[in-house]
Amino acid sequence: MTAARAIAAGIAALILGSAALLAGQAQTWALLPADLAAVRFTLTQAALSAAASVVLAIPVSRALFRRRFAGRSALIGLMAAPFALPFVVAVLGLLTIFGRSGPVNMALAALGLPPFSIYGLHGVVMANVFFNLPLATRMLLHGWQNIPTERFRLAQSLSMPPSAQFRHLEWPMLRAQTPGILVVIFLVCLTSFAISLTLGGGPKSSTLELAIYQSLRFDYDLGRASLLAIVQFSICAGVTLIASRLTLPDGLGSGLQGFAPMMPAKGWRRSADIVWISLAALYLFAPLCAAMIKGLPGLADLPNGVAAALARSVAVALGSSGLCTGLALCLALAAAQDKNRWIEVAAMLPLAASGLVLGTGLFIALRPVARPEDIALPITLLVNAVLALPFLVRLLLPAARQMNANYGQLAQSLGLSGAARLRYVTVPLLARPIGYGAGLAAALSMGDLGVITLFAGQQGATLPLLVQQLIGAYRMDQAAAVALILVLASFTLFALLDYGARRYADT
Amino acid sequence: MLTLDRLVLTQEGFHLSADWTVPLGQKVGLIGASGAGKSTLLLALAGFVAPTSGRILWDGKDLAQVAPGNRPATILFQDQNLFPHLTIAQNLCLGLSPRLQMTQEMALKIDRALARVGLSGLGLRKPGQLSGGQQGRAALARALLRARPLLLLDEPFAALGPALRAEMLALVAEVAAETQATVMLVSHDPQDIQGFADRTVLVAQGAANAPVETAALFAHPPAALRAYLGEKSPKK
Known part of the structure; x- marks a missing residue:
C-alpha cells in the first residue's frame, strides 16, 4: 500500500515535474505561425483519423459480430496485434503497397491516371486508421456482444425487421460506446510521432511532436521545444480529462468469443458483411504481408550493426517490461483495495504525456549531468515503462478486483498476507493478465520510436530507429529486412511472456 | 462464549x-x-x-x-472456499501455516483430516477435479485443522x-x-x-x-x- 502510494507519487512527479520544467524553460508564450499550423495539423489529422477509424469499424464489427466463418476468431485475435506492432513496420508496409513503385501506383499508371502520393495528410490518416481501425473494431465488438442475447431472441420472436432491431438494440449501444472510442483514438493519434516522422513532414504536414523533435535535434532551440511540448501536453491532458469522464470500452483483453446471435440476415446484407470483412482484412494484412515478403531477400544482405541494435532493443524491451509490470501490479493491487481513486488516476496520468513530451523534459533536466547519447537506453527504458503503465493497470485492475471479490476474504480469514499471499495467491491467480501485460509492454517498448529519437547518437540505434534511418536513406529493401527482424523479435518476446504465463497458470 | x-x-x-x-x-x-x-x-x-x-x-x-x-473463528463462505490453483493438500495446509510451509508433521495432520472427512488420497487433486460435495468436505477438513x-x-x-x-x-x-x-x-x-x-x-x-x-x-x-x-x- 505504501509502496503503491510512493510509485503513484513518483509517476505524478515525473509527469507534472516535466511539464513544470518545460513551462519554466519556455522563453516566450508567443506561438509562431508555423507552430499554429502544427497545432492545426495535429488536431486535424487526429480528428480525421479517429472519425474514419470509428465510422469504418461500425460495419466491420457488426459483420464480425453476426457472421461465423472459418478463421473468424483468428482474425479477431490478429486485430489485437497492430496495437503492439512497431509503427515503422506498418509505415513500411503502407509504403510498399501505396508507395511510388507499389502495386497501387502501378495500376494507376497502367490506367493512365496520375500517381497517388502516400506522403502528407491523407498518408498520416491512412496509417492511423491502419492502427486504430482494429482497436475500434474490437471495442465495438465488445459492445455488440454485451447486448444481452435474450434481447435479440425477444426481437426475433416478435419478428422485428433488421431496421427495427438496429434502432432498438444496436443504435443505443453505439450511441453509448462511440464517444469514448472516438476520444481514445483521437488521443492515440495525437501522439503517433513515428507516423508523422515518416509520412508527414514539410511545413504543411508537420505535427506538434515533429516540430518538437526538429527544434530539439536540428535547431537545438530548447525554449521553442519546451513551448511546443507544453502545448502538446496541454492538449493531451485536456483530451485525457474528457476521456476520463466517458465510459471507455475495453478492446485489449481477450474473451471476444461470445455466442452467435441467431439472426444471420440473408441476401444483400450477407454480401455486404462479406465485403466489409474482406476489405478490413485486406487493408490490415496486405501491407504487413507485403513488408514481410519484401524483407525476406534482404535478410541475406543486412546492414552493419543489426545484431547490436537487436541486442539493445531486446534489453530495453525486457527491462521496460519488467519495470512496467512490477509497477502496474503494485498499483493495480492497491487500486483494487482502495476506495478513493487517486492511485488509479495517477496510473492514468501518462496518457496525458506523450513520449516526446516526457523525453523533452528529461532531455532538458539531464543535459547538465550527462550526454544524451550516453543515457539514451536507460531513459528509453524508463519512459516506455511509464507510457505503457496505463494500459497494464487497466488490464490488471479488473482481474485484481475479481480476485479480491472471490478470494480476498478467504485469504484474510486464513491470515495469508505479505510475500506468502503474493506468491501463493496473487501471482498464480493473475498469471494470465500479468503475462499478457508483460508481453504487451515488451512489444510496445520494442517498437518504440519516440523518445529514442531525441537521445540516440549516430551509434547506439535501436531496431526501429535503424529502420527509420534506412527509410530516410531510401534503402527500402534493407529497411524491410530489418523491419522483418523487428517484427519477429517483438512477436517472439510477446509470445514467450504470454505463453510462459499461461503455462504457469495452467499447472 | x-x-x-x-x-x-x-x-x-x-x-x-x-x-x-x-x-x-x-x-x-x-x-x-x-x-x-x-x-x-x-x-x-x-x-x-x-x-x-x-x-x-x-x-x-x-x-x-x-x-x-x-x-x-473459521468462516466458510457460500462458495470460493478453496483456491482453485492450489492442491487440496495445499489448501488444507493454509489452515496450519498461512505461509504455506508444509512440514512432515503437517502433512500427517492433513492426511488425517482428509481421512476424517472421507477424502483420503485426494490431497494432490485440484478443487476443480472434485465434486461440489467433496469441495465442501475439503473446506470442512481445513476448519478441523484450524480448530x-x-x-x-x-x-x-x-x-x-x-x-x-x-x-x-x-x-x-x-x-x-x-x-x-x-x-x-x-x-x-x-x-x-x-x-x-x-x-x-x-x-x-x-x-x-x-x-x-x-x-x-x-x-x-x-x-x-x-x-x-x-x-x-x-x-x-
Whole structure:
C-alpha cells in the first residue's frame, strides 16, 4: 500500500515535474505561425483519423459480430496485434503497397491516371486508421456482444425487421460506446510521432511532436521545444480529462468469443458483411504481408550493426517490461483495495504525456549531468515503462478486483498476507493478465520510436530507429529486412511472456 | 462464549442490531429473508464488517482490533472456499501455516483430516477435479485443522441437493463436537435449521433476535417467521 502510494507519487512527479520544467524553460508564450499550423495539423489529422477509424469499424464489427466463418476468431485475435506492432513496420508496409513503385501506383499508371502520393495528410490518416481501425473494431465488438442475447431472441420472436432491431438494440449501444472510442483514438493519434516522422513532414504536414523533435535535434532551440511540448501536453491532458469522464470500452483483453446471435440476415446484407470483412482484412494484412515478403531477400544482405541494435532493443524491451509490470501490479493491487481513486488516476496520468513530451523534459533536466547519447537506453527504458503503465493497470485492475471479490476474504480469514499471499495467491491467480501485460509492454517498448529519437547518437540505434534511418536513406529493401527482424523479435518476446504465463497458470 | 454487546451494523440502506450471547459449543441457526442481514452479521463476526457501534466479544475480549486471520473463528463462505490453483493438500495446509510451509508433521495432520472427512488420497487433486460435495468436505477438513472455537457457516452448501446438504451438516456437527466449537449457521432452508441448530436466531425488521430454542421457535413462529415461511402457521 505504501509502496503503491510512493510509485503513484513518483509517476505524478515525473509527469507534472516535466511539464513544470518545460513551462519554466519556455522563453516566450508567443506561438509562431508555423507552430499554429502544427497545432492545426495535429488536431486535424487526429480528428480525421479517429472519425474514419470509428465510422469504418461500425460495419466491420457488426459483420464480425453476426457472421461465423472459418478463421473468424483468428482474425479477431490478429486485430489485437497492430496495437503492439512497431509503427515503422506498418509505415513500411503502407509504403510498399501505396508507395511510388507499389502495386497501387502501378495500376494507376497502367490506367493512365496520375500517381497517388502516400506522403502528407491523407498518408498520416491512412496509417492511423491502419492502427486504430482494429482497436475500434474490437471495442465495438465488445459492445455488440454485451447486448444481452435474450434481447435479440425477444426481437426475433416478435419478428422485428433488421431496421427495427438496429434502432432498438444496436443504435443505443453505439450511441453509448462511440464517444469514448472516438476520444481514445483521437488521443492515440495525437501522439503517433513515428507516423508523422515518416509520412508527414514539410511545413504543411508537420505535427506538434515533429516540430518538437526538429527544434530539439536540428535547431537545438530548447525554449521553442519546451513551448511546443507544453502545448502538446496541454492538449493531451485536456483530451485525457474528457476521456476520463466517458465510459471507455475495453478492446485489449481477450474473451471476444461470445455466442452467435441467431439472426444471420440473408441476401444483400450477407454480401455486404462479406465485403466489409474482406476489405478490413485486406487493408490490415496486405501491407504487413507485403513488408514481410519484401524483407525476406534482404535478410541475406543486412546492414552493419543489426545484431547490436537487436541486442539493445531486446534489453530495453525486457527491462521496460519488467519495470512496467512490477509497477502496474503494485498499483493495480492497491487500486483494487482502495476506495478513493487517486492511485488509479495517477496510473492514468501518462496518457496525458506523450513520449516526446516526457523525453523533452528529461532531455532538458539531464543535459547538465550527462550526454544524451550516453543515457539514451536507460531513459528509453524508463519512459516506455511509464507510457505503457496505463494500459497494464487497466488490464490488471479488473482481474485484481475479481480476485479480491472471490478470494480476498478467504485469504484474510486464513491470515495469508505479505510475500506468502503474493506468491501463493496473487501471482498464480493473475498469471494470465500479468503475462499478457508483460508481453504487451515488451512489444510496445520494442517498437518504440519516440523518445529514442531525441537521445540516440549516430551509434547506439535501436531496431526501429535503424529502420527509420534506412527509410530516410531510401534503402527500402534493407529497411524491410530489418523491419522483418523487428517484427519477429517483438512477436517472439510477446509470445514467450504470454505463453510462459499461461503455462504457469495452467499447472 | 460469544457476546454481542449492543451491536449495531449499518450499511447502505440497511441496519441491524443484536444484543445477546451464545455459550461455547452451541449450534445456532440464523434464519430470515434474504437481505435481512444474516450474512452481514456473520461477516462482522469474522472481521470483515466493522460495527457501527457496540462490541463483539469472545470470552470477554473485544475483537474490534483483531484481524480476520487472528480471530478465534473459521468462516466458510457460500462458495470460493478453496483456491482453485492450489492442491487440496495445499489448501488444507493454509489452515496450519498461512505461509504455506508444509512440514512432515503437517502433512500427517492433513492426511488425517482428509481421512476424517472421507477424502483420503485426494490431497494432490485440484478443487476443480472434485465434486461440489467433496469441495465442501475439503473446506470442512481445513476448519478441523484450524480448530478455532467459532465456526461460521454462510450457506456453504447451498448449491448441494437436500440429501447431500443434510449429510454435510451432520459432518459439521461432528467436526464441531470434536473441536468443541460454537457454530453459527446461516441458511434459508427451515429444514436445515431444524435438523441442525440447538437454538435459532430470527433475523427480521432490522434486528437479530436473541437465540431461541429451535423446536420452540418453529412450534410457535412469530409473525415475521410465519411471513418468511409463507405457510398457514404450522401450529401442531
